[in-house]
Amino acid sequence: MLGERLKRARIRAGLSQDALVELAQNIVTKQAISQYEKNQKTPSSQVLIALANALNIKLDFFFRKTSVEIGEVDFRKHSSFGKKQQDVLKENVKDELERYLELEDILGINEPFKNPLENFKISSYEDAENAAIELRNIWQLGMDPITNIMEMMELRDIKAIYTLEESIRFNGLSGWARNSDSHPFIVINSNEALSLDRKRFTAAHELGHLLLEQNIQNDKIDHEKVANRFAGAFLFPKDNVYKELSNNRHKISLVEIEHIKFKYKISIQAIMYRLKDLHLISESRYRNFAIADRKHKFDTKKPLDEKIEQINRFDNLLARAYSEDLISASKLAELSGNNINDVLKKYGDIF
Secondary structure, X not given: XXXXXXXXXXXHOOOOHHHHHHHOOOOOOHHHHHHHHOOOOOOOHHHHHHHHHHHOOOHHHHHOOOOOEEOOXXXXXXXXXXXXXXXXXXXXXXXXXXHHHHHXXXXXXXXXXXXOOOOOOEOOHHHHHHHHHHHHHHOOOOOXXXXXXXXXXXXXXXXXXXXXXXXXOEEEEEEEEEOOOEEEEEEEEOOOOOOHHXXXXXXXXXXXXXXXXXXXXXXXXXXHHHHHHHHHHHHOOHHHHHHHOOOOOOOOOHHXXXXXXXXXXXXXXXXXXXXXXXXXXXXXXXXXXHHHHHHHOHHHHOOXXXXXXXXXXXXXXXXXXXXXXXXXXXXXXXXXXXXXXXXXXXXXXXX
């Protein structure tokens, strides 16, 4: 395991073996690092400390008991978000998931996830629409606007994670973490350059991938379009669309669309696409809107005030474990990913 974890830490740091040798001040050779990563040789304590310092990680990382593998992940990204960037991102996600799952193990609350839509077959885009309504019913969400989609997923055993990625070419990803059980996760880029409505739609899109990907029966339908249709229906349900914008409309005003945007926290473009999907506006009228939108950028004129939806579950679990003496201060620091002085300032007041 040590060799695998060393390689993961190096990839996460975005370093080649040569670069790691240089950062470790030549206390170790490239050949030795290669042997360590292949578990052909075990580093001494002095070398291991030097490698940890060079990689800017705690020594405990090499000996962490919880190990997570993630299967294929669905990226919502621009094509120029390269493989090296993807590999670094995935290693950061693995690290966060390992700490999250270890904390749940300590608290005895690490339950396997059951897909509420595992038997819902998708043969058309309309099925994706219906799946979104079915999920709202199963999770007892009603049809009101969802105020915080990230928190909503966390409360239903989906690991919701923010990561700050400088490149806005990356929006989000989803997948399944596997240790003894499978745990779904969704990662969203917290970069403030990405609007809140975009983050929310990405989260709903990734939720569609998680719950429906294995249920698609028709080889001719586009999986991305299935996830998009699910996301639109989940954030702005069909019945609500008809209530907000009655049938038999020939034209829709921007004022009406802006009011819906702020109510449901969904972009103007997504709303208009939704109206096209539900045949409330024609293909040609949607194309006219898209042309005007490229020129005027309607969503940027009145952006949502918030930049991010807060999620607190991991923080709360850490505080609970420390306050109940289930973890030491050093373990608190390790699981939080911060230094011990900072975590004691944050979690040290216990009543």
